[in-house]
Amino acid sequence: MNKNIDAMLINPYDENALKNALGFIAPPMNLMYLASSLENESYSVKIVDDDLLQMGYENVSEMAEKLNPPVVGVTATTSTIKSALKYVEMIKKILPESLTVIGGPHATFMPFETLNSSEHLDVVVRGEGEETMVDILDQSFQEVPHLDNVSGIVFRDYKTGNLKSTPERPLIKDLDSLPFPARHLVPFESYAASKEQTAGIITSRGCVYSCNYCSSSLIMGKKFRSRSPDNVVDEIEELIDKYQIRDFGFMDDTFMLNKRRANDIADEIKTRGLDVSFVASSRVDRVDPGLLQNLKSSGMKTIYYGVESGSQRILDLMKKGISLKNAEDAVKIAKNTGLEVLTSFIIGYPGETKDDINKTIDFSIKLEPDYCQYSILTPFPGTPIYNELKEKNLIDNEDWQEYTVLKPLLKYEKMGLNKKMVERKLAAAYLKFYTRPKYLLNHRYMFKVMLQTVLRSFIIPKLRGSTSNGWYQNLDK
Structure with missing residues (x-):
């Protein structure tokens, strides 16, 4: 050695x-x-x-x-x-x-x-x-x-x-056989964004879905592989005992794909009497009141939904496999359960029109989640949409450092849109969602954080390079 x-x-x-x-x-x-x-x-x-x-x-x-x-x-x-x-x-x-x-x-x-x-x-x-x-x-x-x-x-x-x-390596079948992440090798306390220290836990790998913009199933396989509830909660106990961490997030792509397993994890947390707080994500078509209530009683505070569009036509193009009603029902169930809701949306998808983008922004507000995240379609290598756009010569930029989900990278002019409009719509989405009077009254702290994000990431850079036309005043154009 x-x-x-x-x-x-x-x-x-x-x-x-x-x-x-x-x-x-x-x-x-x-x-x-x-x-x-x-x-x-x-x-x-x-x-x-x-x-x-x-x-x-x-x-x-x-x-x-x-x-x-x-x-x-x-x-x-x-x-x-x-x-x-x-x-x-x-x-x-x-x-x-x-x-x-x-x-x-x-x-x-x-x-x-x-x-x-x-x-x-x-x-x-x-x-x-x-x-x-x-x-x-x-x-x-x-x-x-x-x-x-x-x-x-x-x-x-x-x-x-x-x-x-060399030949492809078979996927790891028994995820319980993997030792827990070596958290002792990083300065864990330095990652705290606030007084409360948090951690991530991955309880499963693989995705059975085929969303056009995502590569998860191609990296980790189309088969859903999961850790046992006992093994998952053993790691939670390690976080508590070794790192004094009680706040964590399940980072799985499809944590609630197997509802029985998700319920079993919640039951095991409660059986061991663990006082924890966590966030988890789910597809909007994989939740029900009983599951969310059980997870909430075990410590879940926030649920993350990848809705992605307010246009059914675009959802179908994305091969998302959900409906707008699925999204509405999922948010309603979560809110009725007393959970905070975070939704995410993508704008600038190939085939999208200005009207589709407006529908997405309006729909994101209509759902009334607690927090909302917007990004611009980014054709990451390995995703089906990358291969489609590459074949059609519709990718305008392969400077990989630009692939931050905040920048338009396609030849939008050939699709009836333009890059500046897509950028403006991204900023408009954040501003319209987070500056509503009703929202400000209920989420003052989050508004401050998101306003800083919008200012630093979108508005200030654009104003510095804007003309007398007034970029900020033209957000809706």
Whole structure:
């Protein structure tokens, strides 16, 4: 074993404007899962969350030089892939013998492009990484490493210079077999956005649905895999006992897909007498009064619904598989149960008209959720909509740093819209929802936070570059 650190795992800095305006940075759950799996095999791991620490490329590279890890892994989304490759480049120059690895959704769907983007990158991990990283570490300590024996990767063969792809790795069937995330490897108290410390928990993987804008089912599989209620609540108890955390969020794509399991988790929390508070998400067609009441009695305070559009025609184009009535009923059930409701919507979807966008804004207000989130359609690599738009040459920008869900990236002029109008509608949506007198009376604190978000992310930048026409006055045009 290396006398210092066997693996250094890096979460790159993310310049996402909305996240920074809200002051929200979450611990890198994926890296904590990789780390716990490696530690379970007696490897020593260092997690560097530069999104939190903001040390910068040079300081992180200097840390790597001191630790001298044989393997350096970086996670990356589409918007952070360029940043991730920069860490790899600088560390590889200092530690040329280290094995550099990148994983995450972007690299999973664009492994060859990612490797071709940097000669300093050795390996791309596709899909779930826990078992793959253990195998990579195992090979790195062999006298003659054979990456050909590691399933689920694309790697650079330095003897030939060719890129090689190994067979796809089967998805992990027994999620209970995974050790809990290595939260002890991050400065957990530093992530608190308020006095109350929170944490995320992933209780399932995989999605059986086929929404056109989402890649979850392609990364984690179309089959729903879940942890047992006992295992989930064991992790909740660890959060309470080890980290004194009683406020958390279930981060699953489809937490309530199996209603019986969701009820069983609620029952187990109550059976153990745990005093907790949590948020969970659900499709609008997967809730009922009994389920939500049981979850509320076990500690649920807020439910998140991905509604996405106020136009049935656009929902059908998205292949969302829900109706507007489903959304109305789901919000009503949650409110009647006494839960706070957060809804999310996408504007600028291909085929959408200005009238459709207005319908979405009006519908989001009609539902009267407690909080609302809006974003611009972003065609992330790996999603069906990316492939469709790419084939039709309708993607205007593949500068991955721009993929923040806040910027129009399509050739809207060919679709009867225009980029400036889509940007204005995004700002208008936030302003119309959060500046209503009725809302202000009931949600004063949240209004302040969201107004800061709108000002920092949309209005101030536009006013600085606006003409005498008055951008703010033209939000509705």
